Amino acid sequence: MKKTEIIGQAEQVFVHTYNRYPIVLDHGEGVYLYDTDGKRYLDFAAGIAVMALGYGVKEYNDALKSQIDRLIHTSNYYYSEPAMTAGRKLAAASKMDRVFFTNSGTEAIEGAIKAAKKYAYTRHGHADFEIIAMEHSFHGRSIGALSVTGNEHYREAFLPLMDGVRFARLNDFESVLQSVSEKTCAIILEPIQGEGGIYPACPEFLRQVRALCDERDLVLIFDEIQCGMGRTGTMFAWQQYGVRPDVLAMAKAIGGGVPVGAFAVTERIAKQSLAPGDHGTTYGGNPFVCAAVSTVLDLFERMDVLANVSRVGDYLSEKLDELCASDGRIQERRGIGLMQGLQFECPVGEIIQDCQNRGLILINAGANVIRFVPPLVITEQHVDEMIEILKESLRQKS
Numbered sequence: 001m002k003k004t005e006i007i008g009q010a011e012q013v014f015v016h017t018y019n020r021y022p023i024v025l026d027h028g029e030g031v032y033l034y035d036t037d038g039k040r041y042l043d044f045a046a047g048i049a050v051m052a053l054g055y056g057v058k059e060y061n062d063a064l065k066s067q068i069d070r071l072i073h074t075s076n077y078y079y080s081e082p083a084m085t086a087g088r089k090l091a092a093a094s095k096m097d098r099v100f101f102t103n104s105g106t107e108a109i110e111g112a113i114k115a116a117k118k119y120a121y122t123r124h125g126h127a128d129f130e131i132i133a134m135e136h137s138f139h140g141r142s143i144g145a146l147s148v149t150g151n152e153h154y155r156e157a158f159l160p161l162m163d164g165v166r167f168a169r170l171n172d173f174e175s176v177l178q179s180v181s182e183k184t185c186a187i188i189l190e191p192i193q194g195e196g197g198i199y200p201a202c203p204e205f206l207r208q209v210r211a212l213c214d215e216r217d218l219v220l221i222f223d224e225i226q227c228g229m230g231r232t233g234t235m236f237a238w239q240q241y242g243v244r245p246d247v248l249a250m251a252k253a254i255g256g257g258v259p260v261g262a263f264a265v266t267e268r269i270a271k272q273s274l275a276p277g278d279h280g281t282t283y284g285g286n287p288f289v290c291a292a293v294s295t296v297l298d299l300f301e302r303m304d305v306l307a308n309v310s311r312v313g314d315y316l317s318e319k320l321d322e323l324c325a326s327d328g329r330i331q332e333r334r335g336i337g338l339m340q341g342l343q344f345e346c347p348v349g350e351i352i353q354d355c356q357n358r359g360l361i362l363i364n365a366g367a368n369v370i371r372f373v374p375p376l377v378i379t380e381q382h383v384d385e386m387i388e389i390l391k392e393s394l395r396q397k398s
């Protein structure tokens with residue numbers, strides 16, 4: 001089928017929730033994507049920080065194929081070895097104690113919110129608690145996740161949302177203190193805000209929030225759906241900061257491309273929170289997706305992905321800093337490891353489109369920020385290739 005036909009028919013059949021780029025992707029290999037015309041793109045978006053290992057990894061594909069032939073789905077009424085194995089590996093990698101698999105990041109957030117509410121209910125014997133979330137955060141599109149998402153643009157049409165959410169500002173501990181009350185049961189934040197524009201939390205801020213949660217018996221929820229799974233150079237970003245949450249939400253890269261998320265809790269929360277009947281999912285953690293999670297975690301070790309992220313992440317930061325210093329339109333670089341953002345003084349949509357025409361896939365994070373979340377297996381050469389294309393594009397536009 002011709003590209004224009006595919007695009008035309010897609011536009012007729014799908015609910016119009018996306019303004020898609022006018023390309024039709026066909027297959028991927030390594031860190032490159034190919035469209036239906038055979039044009040090649042260097043991928044610095046990774047399907048929004050999902051394809052950590054890149055495309056066409058034989059061992060991963062083989063593991064999925066063999067699980068398909070064995071058993072795809074069971075429901076959570078029964079045990080399966082792939083689910084148990086993936087759960088154990090994910091708990092070990094995240095240094096949390098217990099895991100609940102979901103089908104998406106949004107559902108991981110829903111579960112995290114319910115775990116926090118149930119904890120408070122168990123501790124105090126009544127409900128009606130409040131949650132503190134951060135401005136410019138993003139936690140997903142369901143009503144619960146939207147309720148803790150600090151972006152009016154996403155929320156406005158869907159009010160009223162879940163009751164009892166107050167917004168504070170990341171890296172402004174005073175604003176958190178001002179939001180705390182007798183009713184507060186949890187604080188939720190992204191250690192590095194992703195969609196909001198790549199804003200890392202300050203170590204001191206996270207330590208203060210952790211201390212506050214300890215002091216008042218609040219549940220600290222970290223949303224590491226985007227910044228977790230190796231993206232910053234440690235398995236999870238909290239390990240960089242040395243501030244462990246009580247509940248950790250994960251998704252995106254954990255399945256290497258299959259739809260899977262998870263939330264994990266410490267034993268202390270597990271003992272006093274969700275119990276049989278409180279939460280569930282039909283698909284969540286089925287043998288198929290768990291085979292993917294398991295294989296991804298194995299490959300992270302075998303391919304020494306974390307060391308690669310640290311090394312290439314430093315290189316990327318250095319190159320982006322050089323670019324920032326040489327171009328007056330770029331105000332700032334922010335980020336850690338292979339989660340980086342360039343803050344422009346102007347909207348970046350045209351630059352991203354132009355780079356795409358030149359064979360480079362980038363995405364934004366807010367109107368004025370170009371976001372760099374490539375597969376975690378890229379090398380310095382790929383960074384050089386990306387910088388060259390971006391520079392050319394910026395030269396054209398100046």
Ligand SMILES: *Cc1c(COP(=O)(O)O)cnc(C)c1O
Nearest residue numbers: 104105106138139140194225226
């Ligand atoms: C992507 C994302 C989500 C939502 O995950 P989905 O899989 O799209 O439901 C939540 N939080 C953060 C930080 C994200 O980046």
